[in-house]
Amino acid sequence: MSGSVLYDAPGPRAKRLDRILNWTFSLAFVAIAAWIAYAWYQRGIFDDRWAILWDPPKNQTAADVWMSLARGLGNTLKAAAIAAPIALLIGGGIAIIRRGARTRWLSGPAAVTTELARGLPVLMLMFLAKLVFGWSPLWSVVFGLVVYNAAVVAEILRAGLAALPKGQREAGLSIGLSTMRTTLLIELPQAVRIMLPALVSQIVVLLKDTSLGYIVAYPELLRTIKNNRDYFGDQYVIPLFLVGASIYILINMGVSRLATFIERRLREGGGGRGLTPPEIGPTGPIPQSGVGGPAREEGAHAGDPVFAAGxxxxxxxxxxxxxxxxxxxxxxxxxxxxxxxxxxxxxxxxxxxxx
Amino acid sequence: MTTFIEEFGLIWGAFLATLTLTAVSGVLALVWGTALATMRVSPVGPLRSFGTAYVELVRNTPLTLMFFFWVFVAPSFGLLFPELGFWPAVVALTLYTSSFVCEALRSGVNSVGIGQAEAARSIGLTFGQTLSQVVLPQAWRTSIPPLISVLIALTKNTSVAAGFAYTEIVAIQQRLTNAHPSDGFFIFFGLALMYLVITIPLGVLAGQVERKVAFAR
Structure with missing residues (x-):
């Protein structure tokens, strides 16, 4: 009854087969999980190493461990909170220049810069700031995030601007606004609106990329986990890692959900203007992104009709x-x-x- | 500038290392991602749940965390690699990229007109036949541009391996810049060019393929 058109509504035989398959695979998964758990038990994964979360060794208190993790998370969020607004502003600026500038002298370099910034690994940019400019780890991380994400935001907004009905621009120009003011006052607000889900998804990418700070020695969440592991010993890495991974995944899933929610709202209610977000091409940002791909899930639930995702x-x-x-x-x-x-x-x- | 020429042997080795890592993990990610995509559209409930959960989880995990797991955490679970560097990087990148491959393929499947599958079913094809004879050949065409984008992202993502004991382009950037601080800019631009040599042709190719397969449905 999943409603997919790939297969028929099941008859009695198909239903029986379905039940058998369901049970087989469920049992297989349970068996695999049990086997893994047993293997772990044999290796002593479930021994007192978990006590690090409430009664850590070496005369430390649980509060010390959790406070250090919280500081790490705070640093992660701080880097993202500094980088995101700057990236949005610069990205918006580039998009406006590319759309509104009347000379090639302005729009050409903007286009080349975005292409270059998008084609480079974020980590390379972070090392550039750290080793060549000699910036502090925090600002190196922020630099890498800003350069890359500004370029992607510029691409997202460009796609949004290109998707607007031509009449909007013509109307703006016909009442005597300059091309720049038309872009800024009339087109940009609409482009931001239809591209809002993509922009929010890009925030997830940015959040994920803060973890690159681990490599440039910025004391963010992952680096904190590593430091704790170095201090307490290797056997404590599993509980610490599990806590860190859960924090990352929960935050990112939350933001992803927000993007999906906005997308649904726009599709259901706000589409009254006849605007739909454009497909972004291969060179566009949707599937291509630094270390993260944007985590948006259209119809990503089991049993969703295969063809009805959007x-x-x-x-x-x-x-x-x-x-x-x-x-x-x-x-x-x-x-x-x-x-x-x-x-x-x-x-x-x-x-x-x-x- | 002189540094770049003097150390070119090292740099060329790093370029090849990046290419190898991209190629190996790219092929593996395509295979595993296709398997995941098949799971996600299959009629078997548990498989569908597994595919969905996998993609959800991995897409919200930072790649650095994935690397960290295979390098520092997996040995505690008894999953030990013979040597650090290449293979942990391949595993981390494959598992990470496959979730994006899966989504690219699935969006391709979603773009095939509903009538196609209905027509296939109405002449009595089974699920497997519908998928392999009718839907996938068409889905594949629309999926190529996003798949190439995933490969471009993968090329850039290999740089994370620099932080986990694999000597590729960014690791060389770090080493050379530390050794010759005054040449930092030249080293950066020279090495940046090596990434662009891989990514820009791929991007152009994707654009052309997209123009070619763009047809009205």
Whole structure:
């Protein structure tokens, strides 16, 4: 009953097969998990090493351990909190220049800079700041994050600006605004709005990339875990790592969820202007990103209809071709619902499965 | 500048190291990612849950954390690599990249028109046949540009291995800059060029493929 079109609604035989397969694979997974747990038990993973989280050795208190982890997390968040606004501002500035500038002298270098900054590893930029400029670890991390993410933000906004209806720009110019002011006052606010999910996803990438601070000796969460492990001994690395990994994953999942939520809100309610976020091309930022890919999950739940990921359920009735109907009509109906109740935002939906 | 020429043997070795790491983990990630994508669209519930959970978890994990796990934590679990450097890097990058490969393929599957699968089913093809004969050949075409983007990201991601005892381009950058601080800029630009030599052609290729396979559905 998953509603997928890849396979039929199951009949009695298929249901039986389904049940068998379900049980087999569930049992297999449970068996594998049990086997791993047993192997770990044999190696003594479940011994008193976990006590580091509440009663650590070497005359330290649990508060010391947790406080050091909290300081590490604070440093991680600090780097992200400094880098994110600067990256957004610079990225926005570049996008505006590329759109609004009337001479190639301005837009050309902006384009080249974004291309270069996007093609380099973040870590390389961090080392540039640390070893060549001689900056402190914090500012090296911030430098790397800002350069890379500003370029990506500029690309995201450029895609958003390009997706706006042409009339917006023409209207701005026709009331006498300069190209720069048209971009700034009329196009940018709309572009930010439709690209908001992508921008929030980019924050996840930025958060993930702060962990590169580990390599340039910035005392962020991962480095703190390493320091604790060096101090207390190697056998304590598992509990410490588990705590750190949970913190990272929980924060990132939270922000990812926010992006999905905004995306759904925009698709359901706010699309009234007939705008849909564009697909971003291969050189665009969506799948390509420094150390992180943006973590957005369209329809990422088990049992989701395979083909309906980005689509609203009411817009996909089972397409039926009635005699005398052309193929074209049938397809349009299948995509946009009944043509009589067709609304404006369906009209501009483009390829509905796309997003 | 002279540093760059004098040390070119070292630099060339680092470039090849980056290429090797990218190629090996890229191929493995494509294989494992395709398997994950098949799991995520399969009719078997537990497999679907596994694929979803895997992708969710890995996409929200920083790559550095993944490396850290295989280098420092896995030995405690009894997973010991014969030597540090190459293989932990391959494993970390493969596991990380495969989740993005999976998503690229899945979005390709999602872009295939609903009528295609229905037509396939209506002439009696099974799930496996529908997927392999009708849907995947079309999904593959739309997936190529995002897959290339994933490979570009992978190329840049190999730099994280510099922090975990693998001598590739960024590790060489660090070493050379420490040895010749005054030449830092030249070293940076020279080595940056080596990444761009890999990533820019891939990006151009992706753009061309996208233009070529862009067809109305």
């Amino acid at each position: 689509r609203r359920p009411e817009s996909q009735p089972v397409p039926q071709r009635r005699p005398g109907e052309t193929e074209e009509e049938r397809r349009r109906q299948a995509y946009y619902g009944d043509p009589t109740s067709q609304s404006i935002r369906h009209n501009t939906g483009g390829e509905p499965g796309a997003r």
